Amino acid sequence: MNQFEKQIEGVVDRILEDYRQDREIDQMDIFRHPDRDVMVELIQKLRRIIFPGYFRDKNYHIYNAKHNLAVLIEDVMFNLSNQIALVLKGNGASQMEAMEKAQSLCVAFFEQIPQIRAYVDTDLQAAYDGDPAATGMDEIIFSYPGLFAITVYRMAHVLYELGVPMLPRMMTEHAHSVTGIDIHPGATVGRYFFIDHGTGIVIGETTVIGENVKVYQGVTLGALSTRGGQSLRGKRRHPTIEDNVTIYAGASILGGDTVIGQGCVIGSNVFITESIAPGTTVTIKNQELQYRQRKS
Amino acid sequence: MNQFEKQIEGVVDRILEDYRQDREIDQMDIFRHPDRDVMVELIQKLRRIIFPGYFRDKNYHIYNAKHNLAVLIEDVMFNLSNQIALVLKGNGASQMEAMEKAQSLCVAFFEQIPQIRAYVDTDLQAAYDGDPAATGMDEIIFSYPGLFAITVYRMAHVLYELGVPMLPRMMTEHAHSVTGIDIHPGATVGRYFFIDHGTGIVIGETTVIGENVKVYQGVTLGALSTRGGQSLRGKRRHPTIEDNVTIYAGASILGGDTVIGQGCVIGSNVFITESIAPGTTVTIKNQELQYRQRKS
Amino acid sequence: MNQFEKQIEGVVDRILEDYRQDREIDQMDIFRHPDRDVMVELIQKLRRIIFPGYFRDKNYHIYNAKHNLAVLIEDVMFNLSNQIALVLKGNGASQMEAMEKAQSLCVAFFEQIPQIRAYVDTDLQAAYDGDPAATGMDEIIFSYPGLFAITVYRMAHVLYELGVPMLPRMMTEHAHSVTGIDIHPGATVGRYFFIDHGTGIVIGETTVIGENVKVYQGVTLGALSTRGGQSLRGKRRHPTIEDNVTIYAGASILGGDTVIGQGCVIGSNVFITESIAPGTTVTIKNQELQYRQRKS
Numbered sequence: 001m002n003q004f005e006k007q008i009e010g011v012v013d014r015i016l017e018d019y020r021q022d023r024e025i026d027q028m029d030i031f032r033h034p035d036r037d038v039m040v041e042l043i044q045k046l047r048r049i050i051f052p053g054y055f056r057d058k059n060y061h062i063y064n065a066k067h068n069l070a071v072l073i074e075d076v077m078f079n080l081s082n083q084i085a086l087v088l089k090g091n092g093a094s095q096m097e098a099m100e101k102a103q104s105l106c107v108a109f110f111e112q113i114p115q116i117r118a119y120v121d122t123d124l125q126a127a128y129d130g131d132p133a134a135t136g137m138d139e140i141i142f143s144y145p146g147l148f149a150i151t152v153y154r155m156a157h158v159l160y161e162l163g164v165p166m167l168p169r170m171m172t173e174h175a176h177s178v179t180g181i182d183i184h185p186g187a188t189v190g191r192y193f194f195i196d197h198g199t200g201i202v203i204g205e206t207t208v209i210g211e212n213v214k215v216y217q218g219v220t221l222g223a224l225s226t227r228g229g230q231s232l233r234g235k236r237r238h239p240t241i242e243d244n245v246t247i248y249a250g251a252s253i254l255g256g257d258t259v260i261g262q263g264c265v266i267g268s269n270v271f272i273t274e275s276i277a278p279g280t281t282v283t284i285k286n287q288e289l290q291y292r293q294r295k296s
Numbered sequence: 297m298n299q300f301e302k303q304i305e306g307v308v309d310r311i312l313e314d315y316r317q318d319r320e321i322d323q324m325d326i327f328r329h330p331d332r333d334v335m336v337e338l339i340q341k342l343r344r345i346i347f348p349g350y351f352r353d354k355n356y357h358i359y360n361a362k363h364n365l366a367v368l369i370e371d372v373m374f375n376l377s378n379q380i381a382l383v384l385k386g387n388g389a390s391q392m393e394a395m396e397k398a399q400s401l402c403v404a405f406f407e408q409i410p411q412i413r414a415y416v417d418t419d420l421q422a423a424y425d426g427d428p429a430a431t432g433m434d435e436i437i438f439s440y441p442g443l444f445a446i447t448v449y450r451m452a453h454v455l456y457e458l459g460v461p462m463l464p465r466m467m468t469e470h471a472h473s474v475t476g477i478d479i480h481p482g483a484t485v486g487r488y489f490f491i492d493h494g495t496g497i498v499i500g501e502t503t504v505i506g507e508n509v510k511v512y513q514g515v516t517l518g519a520l521s522t523r524g525g526q527s528l529r530g531k532r533r534h535p536t537i538e539d540n541v542t543i544y545a546g547a548s549i550l551g552g553d554t555v556i557g558q559g560c561v562i563g564s565n566v567f568i569t570e571s572i573a574p575g576t577t578v579t580i581k582n583q584e585l586q587y588r589q590r591k592s
Numbered sequence: 593m594n595q596f597e598k599q600i601e602g603v604v605d606r607i608l609e610d611y612r613q614d615r616e617i618d619q620m621d622i623f624r625h626p627d628r629d630v631m632v633e634l635i636q637k638l639r640r641i642i643f644p645g646y647f648r649d650k651n652y653h654i655y656n657a658k659h660n661l662a663v664l665i666e667d668v669m670f671n672l673s674n675q676i677a678l679v680l681k682g683n684g685a686s687q688m689e690a691m692e693k694a695q696s697l698c699v700a701f702f703e704q705i706p707q708i709r710a711y712v713d714t715d716l717q718a719a720y721d722g723d724p725a726a727t728g729m730d731e732i733i734f735s736y737p738g739l740f741a742i743t744v745y746r747m748a749h750v751l752y753e754l755g756v757p758m759l760p761r762m763m764t765e766h767a768h769s770v771t772g773i774d775i776h777p778g779a780t781v782g783r784y785f786f787i788d789h790g791t792g793i794v795i796g797e798t799t800v801i802g803e804n805v806k807v808y809q810g811v812t813l814g815a816l817s818t819r820g821g822q823s824l825r826g827k828r829r830h831p832t833i834e835d836n837v838t839i840y841a842g843a844s845i846l847g848g849d850t851v852i853g854q855g856c857v858i859g860s861n862v863f864i865t866e867s868i869a870p871g872t873t874v875t876i877k878n879q880e881l882q883y884r885q886r887k888s
Contacts, residue, residue, distance in 0.1 A: 004695040011702040012665045018706040024729040025713045028645035053324035070308045103300040110307040114314040132528035133501045137320040143469040173735040180791045199476045199496045200791045205725045232724035285880035288581035349620035369604045399596040406603040410610040417617045428824035429797045433616040439765040495772045495792045584877035
């Protein structure tokens with residue numbers, strides 16, 4: 001045993017010792033936790049179920065796409081119900097209770113897949129109608145981060161509404177990581193939702209968004225203050241955005257009592273903490289700029 | 297068959313039924329679509345071609361790097377031409393036409409690799425010169441999201457100029473996902489382009505950027521309004537940035553008639569919709585702040 | 593040999609020829625470079641060492657988690673010391689020197705793992721206390737990008753302080769890619785650090801942050817100007833944030849002489865280049881908005 005190997009032995013012992021402090025980060029009950037990698041794979045498979053002809057399965061040469069999709073749906077149902085069972089067990093359910101409840105939640109989720117697809121189809125249409133750079137529907141399905149974030153949110157929201165713990169947020173945070181768009185699964189979002197570019201968007205847990213709303217990069221739909229911390233849990237903290245509203249890049253709309261009336265246009269970088277009457281266009285009045293000419 | 301299995305059967309049937317509505321999201325013609333995962337792998341291989349000594353191939357023990365690179369280039373040319381053929385078929389070309397045209401587009405693209413590398417070499421130099429935190433060229437090549445986004449953009453732009461549909465945008469959106477930097481492949485960007493930090497940058501389809509330009513995080517080079525939607529397709533909507541311009545974090549420069557003259561410095565958070573004369577430094581005049589002292 | 597194959601041959605020759613220009617991007621000495629993919633895998637394994645019960649190893653069925661962790665720690669120590677040796681060789685050390693120094697740096701790093709875990713445990717607590725949407729510690733560990741970015745930063749900072757070249761920045765830029773949060777490994781950050789949402793945050797190399805600080809999405813802790821480029825290397829360019837400061841979304845605090853006193857609250861979008869006395873709340877005085885009602 002050379003010196004490095006001896007040092008490794010000592011280091012290993014000290015780290016194992018450090019695990020014995022029983023803090024939150026020292027918890028070892030791995031069999032009561034969901035598996036993050038499995039969840040990411042399930043998101044990708046669910047995307048194939050939502051857009052059946054666009055993302056392929058590498059494992060099969062497909063003669064009959066429907067057979068393949070049937071196999072895929074069964075696979076996702078089994079694996080998703082296992083993950084749900086794990087988090088239910090983590091929350092204290094018995095093995096038996098957890099599995100039964102997980103299966104019924106999973107069936108309830110899949111019953112809503114056609115409804116999710118009906119909504120996502122409107123989001124796709126909204127992206128095409130709203131973006132002059134879009135050359136076709138397939139380009140949007142393959143490339144647009146906004147549509148991906150909305151699709152994952154729509155699935156996560158159904159699980160959130162069914163009361164599934166933890167997994168909905170893991171799903172939307174995966175989409176956040178991929179797209180820079182952070183939509184809490186608790187938010188409520190109507191049909192024909194369009195997000196352009198999207199990086200930096202934050203949509204908080206108790207936000208309510210109507211139909212046909214457009215949101216650009218860097219927009220925050222947030223809370224006025226979160227200094228109350230955990231005491232604010234469950235309270236309405238985020239705004240209401242009514243139908244046909246457009247919110248341009250970098251605007252912030254804050255507060256649980258703030259209602260942006262239907263048809264409003266909120267300009268870039270506008271900062272709003274009060275309600276706006278329907279049909280209003282709000283822009284920054286004048287950003288006083290200073291121009292200094294370089295001598296040359 | 298237990299109850300869960302019976303329920304799965306019912307769910308599968310209802311989802312397969314839902315696929316029969318012939319909406320865009322119900323399209324099943326998977327063999328006319330490019331493969332997103334293959335495209336991501338091609339981007340990684342193309343990066344190895346651009347920076348031959350920096351990113352390794354795990355599959356070979358390399359005795360002769362050049363043999364390995366020759367094999368790599370052939371591999372990418374075959375696979376990229378297959379993906380191009382798929383999108384051409386998706387746009388209506390016959391199998392034969394698609395393959396022939398794809399191969400000639402692919403050769404035309406690779407003919408420009410030395411030109412792309414010449415540009416990327418200037419971008420690398422610009423990053424080193426512009427960032428006091430940079431400790432060396434290799435650190436920039438391995439770590440800097442800006443250089444990665446620019447490299448992918450430069451390759452995608454060549455494919456875009458050659459008229460290849462869909463794939464250029466898939467490439468830049470992959471880079472957007474990895475870096476938070478959204479450069480449309482249609483934009484035109486001169487040599488020595490430096491992006492620092494980069495998250496939240498948006499550079500629109502018809503933007504024209506000169507040489508030696510620096511852009512920081514959160515900058516938008518965008519359209520004034522996209523309410524025209526698809527009717528604006530192909531029109532000039534994004535600004536012109538001339539040589540030696542620096543644009544600090546969070547600034548927005550909008551509109552197809554907006555020209556930022558050479559040597560301008562655009563300050564943080566400045567919002568510009570009109571042209572600026574060469575050599576001008578533009579900053580926000582005064583952001584009136586309110587200071588409230590907490591009693592203690 | 594068909595026409596495409598002949599063209600490929602020509603292209604390969606021209607690209608190989610292009611590699612002979614001896615620019616930075618033409619460097620081929622692959623055995624003196626770290627391996628980016630190995631580093632990403634090491635980050636994931638290090639996360640399992642920091643949070644031993646939360647992220648599993650797919651390769652083992654674990655009967656005894658501690659045996660498994662011991663194996664994991666050994667594995668990471670061997671592989672990390674190899675990567676350190678590669679960058680030391682790249683900086684000119686001999687094979688023998690590089691390996692010896694790398695092993696001693698690696699041991700020094702691992703000696704600080706308990707300290708890193710003690711800090712990360714406070715960050716976890718701060719996230720739970722600060723976010724009304726958090727339903728539990730496990731949700732934060734699995735989902736919150738802020739905690740991930742801080743964890744990677746805390747590990748990278750130890751390596752940076754030990755003088756390991758290049759790898760610390762590769763680590764934080766990986767976290768930047770995953771989360772949109774860009775913390776330079778040179779920054780100094782106290783305990784109980786909370787980042788909410790996080791996309792677009794930039795924390796520069798010479799920033800000093802106290803204890804119990806909260807930072808929201810889009811905040812820049814940056815340099816006033818980087819026009820000096822490489823001549824500024826090593827100089828203090830970024831601000832000091834004292835204990836118990838909250839910095840809301842989109843605020844920018846710039847400059848190496850700027851000190852934000854303890855207990856300050858910096859409002860959304862505030863732009864600061866001068867020091868602020870302790871206990872001050874700074875907000876934008878009035879953003880003059882323009883309201884235009886649409887006729888209907």
